[in-house]
Every structure is written in C-alpha cells, then in structure tokens.
Amino acid sequence: MRLDTLGIDRSVSVLFPPAVLLERLEELPIETVLIDGDSESASDSTERCDGVVTFEYRPSLLNASWVHSVQAGVDRFPLERFREANVRLTNSTGLHGDAIGETVVGYMLAFARRLHTHVANQRERRWSRPEWDEPWTIAGERACVVGLGSLGRGVVDRATGLGLDVDGVRRTPIPEPGVDQIYTPDALETAVSDARFVVLAVPLTAETEEMIDADVFAAMREDAYLINVARGSVVDQRALVRALEDGGIAGAALDVFETEPLPESSPLWEMDQVIVTPHAGSATRQYGDHVASIVAESVRRLRAGEEPVNHVC
Numbered sequence: 063m064r065l066d067t068l069g070i071d072r073s074v075s076v077l078f079p080p081a082v083l084l085e086r087l088e089e090l091p092i093e094t095v096l097i098d099g100d101s102e103s104a105s106d107s108t109e110r111c112d113g114v115v116t117f118e119y120r121p122s123l124l125n126a127s128w129v130h131s132v133q134a135g136v137d138r139f140p141l142e143r144f145r146e147a148n149v150r151l152t153n154s155t156g157l158h159g160d161a162i163g164e165t166v167v168g169y170m171l172a173f174a175r176r177l178h179t180h181v182a183n184q185r186e187r188r189w190s191r192p193e194w195d196e197p198w199t200i201a202g203e204r205a206c207v208v209g210l211g212s213l214g215r216g217v218v219d220r221a222t223g224l225g226l227d228v229d230g231v232r233r234t235p236i237p238e239p240g241v242d243q244i245y246t247p248d249a250l251e252t253a254v255s256d257a258r259f260v261v262l263a264v265p266l267t268a269e270t271e272e273m274i275d276a277d278v279f280a281a282m283r284e285d286a287y288l289i290n291v292a293r294g295s296v297v298d299q300r301a302l303v304r305a306l307e308d309g310g311i312a313g314a315a316l317d318v319f320e321t322e323p324l325p326e327s328s329p330l331w332e333m334d335q336v337i338v339t340p341h342a343g344s345a346t347r348q349y350g351d352h353v354a355s356i357v358a359e360s361v362r363r364l365r366a367g368e369e370p371v372n373h374v375c
C-alpha cells in the first residue's frame with residue numbers, strides 16, 4: 063500500500079494532545095500532518111493523506127486508504143462503508159487492559175470499603191462511620207467478567223490478585239487462565255447469578271446491544287454490583303435504573319452511557335450507590351505513547367505490504 067502521508071486528526075485530542083503523536087512518529091519515513099475536519103483548509107489536507115489516525119469518524123476519511131481509530135471500540139465507525147470504499151480500518155485494542163483493570167478493581171474496592179460514601183461525607187464535612195455491617199472485603203467474593211479480551215484479561219489478572227474468584231462469559235467455551243468457569247452468552251443469566259460483581263468488557267455489536275436487560279438484572283444477586291467499562295448500550299439503561307431504584311441490585315459503577323456526556327437529567331447522578339465516571343476508565347498519560355507504538359508498527363507493515371496491527375475490516 064502507498065503510505066507517504068499520515069494525517070493526525072485533531073479529534074484525538076479527546077484522549078491526548080495530537081502533538082504527542084506527531085512527536086513520537088517523527089522518526090517514521092513518511093510525512094505526518096495535523097488535520098482538522100472542522101476547518102476548510104484542513105479538509106484539503108485530509109484528502110492528501112494516505113492514512114489517518116483519528117478519534118471520530120467523518121465521511122471524508124474514506125478518501126484515505128487506511129484509518130486508525132485511537133479507541134478500541136469501533137461502534138461509531140460505519141464498517142460497511144469502509145468495506146465498500148476498500149479502506150482499511152484498524153483499532154487500538156490491546157492498550158487498555160492495565161488501565162481498565164486498575165479502574166475496575168478501584169470500583170470494587172470503593173464499594174466494599176465504602177470509599178465513595180466517605181468521599182461524599184467529606185464534601186459535607188460529615189464525620190460518619192458506616193453501620194457495622196456495611197463494609198466488607200472483596201477477597202473470596204466472585205466476579206463474572208463478560209468478555210475475555212484485552213479488557214477482560216486486565217480485570218481477571220487484578221481481581222484474582224486481590225483474592226476474588228472469577229467466572230467469565232465468552233462465545234467459545236475454551237478455558238482461560240484464572241477463570242474458574244466459562245459460560246457462553248446464552249447462559250448469561252446463570253453466569254451472573256452467583257457473582258458479587260458483574261463486569262462488562264464486550265464490544266458493542268448487534269449481539270451485545272442491551273444484553274444486560276431486565277431478565278439479567280432479575281438473575282443477579284440483590285447485593286451485586288454492575289460494572290460497565292464497555293459501552294453504555296450494552297446495558298438497557300432504563301432496566302438498570304429500575305433495578306437500582308427497586309433494590310434489585312446493590313449498585314453500579316458506570317464509565318460509559320447510552321448518551322455521553324450523561325445528561326444532567328439522568329437519575330444516575332443522584333444515586334448514592336452509583337459511581338459515575340466520564341468514559342475515563344482507560345485514561346492514562348501513556349495513552350498517546352501506546353497508540354504511537356501500534357501506529358508506527360502498522361506503518362512499517364503496510365509499507366512492507368503486510369497486514370496492519372488490529373485489522374478490523
């Protein structure tokens with residue numbers, strides 16, 4: 063594939079400054095340019111790029127031969143149009159296991175050790191010890207991790223390290239180190255029924271959209287917590303709110319939502335048993351460096367006529 067000019071779309075600044083990529087990719091034997099879909103003059107530069115690294119999709123990107131998404135999820139990219147236009151799409155899967163793994167056990171520890179309540183009390187200058195039977199420890203509890211890819215692996219490693227027992231849900235029932243029992247998606251309700259934490263780490267696809275619905279909430283323990291670091295629409299958000307309001311589950315830690323930013327009117331903001339984070343579960347100051355290393359490898363491979371890293375379609 064011809065790859066002489068690589069555009070860094072300004073939209074990557076949602077995750078890190080584009081200058082990080084421009085600097086880290088300086089050594090490549092190609093020209094790297096900053097492009098910006100919002101500016102008239104910059105759209106010309108989009109057209110002269112053979113490859114583009116971007117956070118967001120826009121139709122003019124289909125003029126390139128290769129587009130790299132700086133996120134793992136490509137649910138916002140119209141895959142069919144990429145196939146029709148014969149444009150290769152790659153993603154950043156594989157980068158997020160450490161950061162997401164730490165975020166997820168952070169949520170678990172916050173709920174068990176009541177840290178979210180202590181922080182809320184501190185804001186009010188309130189010295190309030192929890193009831194004797196409120197705090198608990200996570201060792202010996204069970205987590206069910208739905209999706210055992212890069213994120214799931216990062217969660218399993220840390221959860222088992224902290225003494226949790228872990229079950230998993232994956233499409234092919236092959237064993238996974240550290241995971242006691244593997245369930246297939248058709249047995250999701252059984253898989254979650256014994257878990258204190260249900261952790262969502264699947265991509266958003268036609269199959270996973272609203273896979274966590276009222277039936278799954280009904281199957282969960284009343285003292286269970288839902289942790290969603292995948293995509294908001296993997297959960298039926300109305301069913302989630304009902305389960306939280308009715309005490310069907312004990313709480314939830316949510317990094318992703320059907321609508322982002324989470325609208326001010328959402329009842330989730332006000333719930334004491336809910337931790338809301340702004341789609342920041344994988345944020346880390348090393349993010350740009352990690353993206354740069356897979357982009358550099360893909361540039362090398364594409365120029366050598368090989369398959370790029372993380373080829374989606």
Ligand code: NAD
Pocket residue numbers: 134135136154155156157158162208209210211212213214231232233247263264265266267269270291292293317318341342343344345
């Ligand atoms: P990945 O491709 O490494 O892993 C996804 C896994 O889910 C794969 O093993 C796949 O086989 C499995 N899967 C797909 N459909 C399934 C189903 N119906 N049931 C069970 N398993 C199924 O991707 P990843 O890097 O682990 O990321 C997963 C998703 O998490 C991304 O697509 C993205 O939407 C989301 N994500 C969110 C953040 C964040 O900041 N919160 C960061 C990275 C990724």
